[in-house]
Amino acid sequence: MNYNFDEPLNRRGFGSTKWDTTAGDVLPMFVADMDFKSAPAIIEAIQAKLDHGVFGYGRDQEFPGVIKKWFQDEYKVTIKEEWLTLLPAIVPVLAAVSRLREGRVLINTPNYHVLLAAPGKAGKGTILSPLKNTEEYYEIDFDDLANRIQDDVKLFYLCNPQNPVGRVYKYEELRELSRFAQERGLIVISDEAHCGLVYDRPHLPWFSVDEYAANQSITIMGPGKTYNMAGLPFGFAIIPNPVLREEFVKTCYALSNPGILNVAAAKAAYGSSREWHLQLVDYLKGNRDYLEKELKSISGVKFTHVEGTYLQWIDFRPLGIPNPYQWLQDKAKILPNNGKPFGLDGYVRINFGTTRARLEEAVKRIKDNLPKG
Structure with a gap:
């Protein structure tokens, strides 16, 4: 089936943040x-739940298997279902995980503004390291990271694909970042919200880079950007290390469970779209x-x-x-x-x-x- 992305769609008057807060000539x-x-498939999955008409607490036992298959098909990466933790959204988690360790958080700039602000919202400080602009693209400046990091830093926030500069990091760069993190005992929090939107090379999930990346990381993904369902917030974390996974769950305890419409939409996105x-x-x-x-x-x-x-x-x-x-x-x-x-x-x-x-x-x-x- 061919999908028509040229179809003009009127979004004004439907509660759109982008369109209903902007003057008509802009x-x-x-x-x-x-x-x-x-x-x-996403629209149909939501409609089926609406037709049923019951919106109580939900649990979809098939969803972990759908994600496992999606990782295998998309990245040729095998995950275990127990590595998966479902999240009500990505943004609240970015603030919550900054509490996993004492000390400040190391982050590159420019970066997703919510990610930059997240530690501060949780009462944590940040150390900012500028990305190196090569004119063609931005890359991580490891010399600058090494010069700026302090002993109290135990967390590094990665954004890949990188928002706003549009970088998709190569394996060699991610491997170097893993070595940098291992030498300093850092846990990497990898925000991969745009992982389904890459053009020049496949995306590499952070936890798949090497053994250290798998054991000392939290990889966060969600369907909102790729499948245009940001208004149905949902995400998941991949955490192979069971001890770190338990810490993460405790840290995020106050966050609600994902809604049943959101899970149904995400399942259709990853499984049928x-x-x-x-x-x-x-x-x-x-x-x-x-x-x-x-x-x-x-x-x-x-x-x-x-x-x-x-x-x-x-x-x-x-x-x-x-x-x-x-x-x-x-x-x-x-x-x-x-x-x-x-x-x-x-x-x-x-x-x-x-x-x-x-x-x-x-x-x-x-x-x-x-x-x-």
Whole structure:
């Protein structure tokens, strides 16, 4: 079956954070959800629960097996079902796990703004290490990490695929990070929310990198980004180490169980939506290629290649635009994300998870409003 991602979809008036908080003449290209309907299997699974009409506490004994098969099919990685812990959402967990150990948390910047803020919300401090910008992409600066880390740091937060810069880390980089963590006794918390949206190489789940990564880590995933169901929060953690897994469960005890609609949707996503997912990634890759081609045609604009996610990280300041975030709103009538909460003021993050026609309109607005001369 072919899925039509070019279908225009009106999201105004349906309680959309992205569309219903934005003026009618402005194109919202900020919050990370997509302007596409979710896979038919997801909609059907939710409808079946609605038709049943009972929304009590739920338990789906088949779900761990679905995830186990998904890991095998997607990554050729074998997991044990007991490694899996279901979560009501990803964001609350990012704050909760910072309490696993005393001391500050080591994090790269720029980074997902919620991940950056999470330890502070739990009363923990952070040490920030800038990623190295090679002009083509960003990479982890291990020398900087080594210079900044202090003895009290026992946790490192990894974001892969990296939001907002769109990096998908190679095995060699992840292996080096594992060695760095092992030498310093760090537990790695890996946020892999965008793991289903990669274009240039397969995603590598952190726990699969090597033995240390498996034993001293918490890998967090969820269907929200890949299957466009962020409004049905759900996630899961993969923790092979049973002692660490028990600590994690105790730390997250106050978090609720996932709702039955959310679990049903996630099961349909991972178990019955593969063809939709493959076509989605192909469509988004086309959007990425189109956007990068258009940006390259604007002399002076700086951006790095997006290997994963549907988010483009851009610096318009070399064009003589001192505040690109405000300029895009006032002149181009586009609302991006401001780079400052992600750790780099002056940059913007643009969401290209939309129809090609809307993306083309956004590019036209940018080009039509560039400074003259």
